[in-house]
Amino acid sequence: MSRKDPSGGLIISPIKNGTVIDHITAGEALNVLRILGITGSTRECLSIATNVKSEWMGTKDIVKVENRELRAEEVDRIALLAPHAKINIIRDYKVVEKKGVEIPEVLRGVVRCPNPGCITNTNEPVASTFEVLDKGLHCLYCDWLIKDDIANHII
């Protein structure tokens, strides 16, 4: 699906319909795929570029998925990992919509609470609920604070 361009760079072939997630924080592309539920055994036609040079980010990752538009919860999850990501909707080879991502004030059902004693890690009918603070994610049930490694806690 790809060919070498004369300068030696790798050119990914264009997609007809789908989504291009651009300006992903370098190194987070695989986590973005995990959030989208894309694994080796799913069927999406997909291209990934990591550590691509970017004028304003230094380096970035890009993910392109064919025939898929993202749901709002997926966009919220991506925002956590890649706050500068731009989501481009491609229809008939053209970018028809371009939007940034925004971390919501409250994340419901997005992140699993790392506290094993938290009521949200039981069979109770509640979703984990975190408020987003500058210093991290704060569990509104048990007060746990997730400061780093947020990717590993995303459901």
Next chain:
Amino acid sequence: MYHIISIRDFERSDLDHLLDRAQEFDTGNYRPGLLDDKLLALLFFEPSTRTRMSFAAAMGRLGGKSISVDSVEASSIVKGETLADTIRVISSYVDAVVLRHPKEGAARLASEFTSVPVINAGDGAGQHPSQTLLDLYTIRQSMPIDGIDVGLLGDLRYGRTAHSLALALSLYDVTLHTVAPGGLEMPANITLELRERGMEVIEHPSVEEAIRELDVLYVTRIQRERFPDSASYYDVASSYRITTDLLDDVKERLMILHPLPRAGEIDPAVDCTPYARYFEQARNGVPVRMALLHEVMK
């Protein structure tokens, strides 16, 4: 509806209001039978004597009645049932529910499924706001809370009473002194939160170093389970024990508090000194819980 879930939900004016009410109940300055048509459920999924009895006593003094199940019954009644369902049903029988549960956040969850006020009487290692209120009440009986130096001693890592008290005190002008054995220090995010709330927090290597500066020394239990073997536990426990020798040259108004039950943290010889105030503190559980019950059911 008014729930009592976490000390974080309170502003200073709420605390002051509840403490004022507790004072009125304490001095008998109230109309008898204030809650005489009310019924309270004590729903304890974990053993407790003091907290449960003091809520029942408080309800009785206000003329109300309580129904309760002990922890064994509670766990068999609700075998396989979610807390959400239990609360939906129990709350339809009564005017308020007092809940103790082993999971953190259980009371918050209960408040989302109940039709009546919920009072958190301890959720796992989480919050226990009525304990904090009675701690504050005990301090305020002897001195204004603003301007004092409070020392927290013991297991400040897992000790929920210490965290909750520290958060409440950060709403006042209090300098906090902490003394904890290695590995049981106050979690960094709590210290950070206290400092962000404008509180000065000073860590000390030993009680000796801090005690002369203090107006209040709040001692908490060091649990044996936290140590790999009993030798290392006894080692630490003995170096954090409060004895009468430590009390030379302390401030005259120093008060020593402890949420009880104590293990070996305070030498019984200290009980006879004017600084020992932990039994009075326990007694204050009743007027403080009267204030809470009245507040949510009035």
